[in-house]
Amino acid sequence: MQALEYGCGTGLLGFALQPDLGHLDLADTSPGMLAVLDQKIEATGARNMRTMKLDLTADSLPPESYDLVFSMMAFHHIADIDRLLRSLYALIATRGYLCVADLDAEDGSFHGSGFTGHNGFDRDDLKRRTVAAGFRNVRFSTAFRITKDDSPGQTDFPVFLMVAEK
Numbered sequence: 001m002q003a004l005e006y007g008c009g010t011g012l013l014g015f016a017l018q019p020d021l022g023h024l025d026l027a028d029t030s031p032g033m034l035a036v037l038d039q040k041i042e043a044t045g046a047r048n049m050r051t052m053k054l055d056l057t058a059d060s061l062p063p064e065s066y067d068l069v070f071s072m073m074a075f076h077h078i079a080d081i082d083r084l085l086r087s088l089y090a091l092i093a094t095r096g097y098l099c100v101a102d103l104d105a106e107d108g109s110f111h112g113s114g115f116t117g118h119n120g121f122d123r124d125d126l127k128r129r130t131v132a133a134g135f136r137n138v139r140f141s142t143a144f145r146i147t148k149d150d151s152p153g154q155t156d157f158p159v160f161l162m163v164a165e166k
C-alpha cells in the first residue's frame with residue numbers, strides 16, 4: 001500500500017505501521033516536527049518513508065494518490081475539517097481507506113483554556129461530515145483512552161478510531 005500519515009508529528013504511528021506498508025509519506029505543517037522526524041528516519045535507515053510539509057486546508061493538492069490515509073490526534077487541531085475531508089477524499093485512490101483516531105467530544109479540559117481547536121468530535125457529526133465529503137461505510141470504535149491526572153483525581157478521555165472507505 002501507498003500510505004499517507006497526516007498531522008504526523010514525529011511519526012509515532014507511522015513508524016509502527018511502516019514495516020507493513022510499501023511507501024509512507026508523512027505530512028505535517030510544523031517544520032520543527034518534520035525536522036525531528038527526518039532525523040529519526042535517517043537514524044533508523046527506513047527507506048520507504050518521506051516527509052512533506054503540507055496543509056491540506058490551504059495548499060494545493062499534491063499529485064500523489066494513496067491506498068491508505070491515517071491520522072492520529074491531529075484533526076482536533078485543524079479548524080476546517082470539511083475542507084480537510086474533501087482534500088483527503090481527492091488524495092485517496094478508489095477503494096482506499098481513511099482511518100482517523102481522535103478525541104471524542106469533551107468539555108475542553110483536555111487542552112485547557114486558550115485552546116482554539118475542536119474539543120473532540122461528536123461521532124455522529126463527524127460521520128455526517130465524512131459522508132458529505134464522499135466517503136462510505138463510515139464506522140467507529142473506541143481505540144484507546146488517555147488518562148490525565150488532575151486534582152483531585154483523574155479524567156479519562158476516550159479516543160475513537162473512524163474508518164471510512166472511498
Ligand SMILES: C[S@@+](CC[C@H](N)C(=O)[O-])C[C@H]1O[C@@H](n2cnc3c(N)ncnc32)[C@H](O)[C@@H]1O
Nearest residue numbers: 007008009012028029030055072073074077078
Ligand atoms: C497532537 S499532535 C499529534 C502528532 C502525532 N500524530 C502523534 O500522535 O504523536 C498534532 C499535530 O498536528 C499538526 N497539525 C496542526 N495543524 C495541522 C494542519 N493544518 N495540517 C497538518 N498538520 C497539522 C501539528 O503540527 C502536530 O504535529
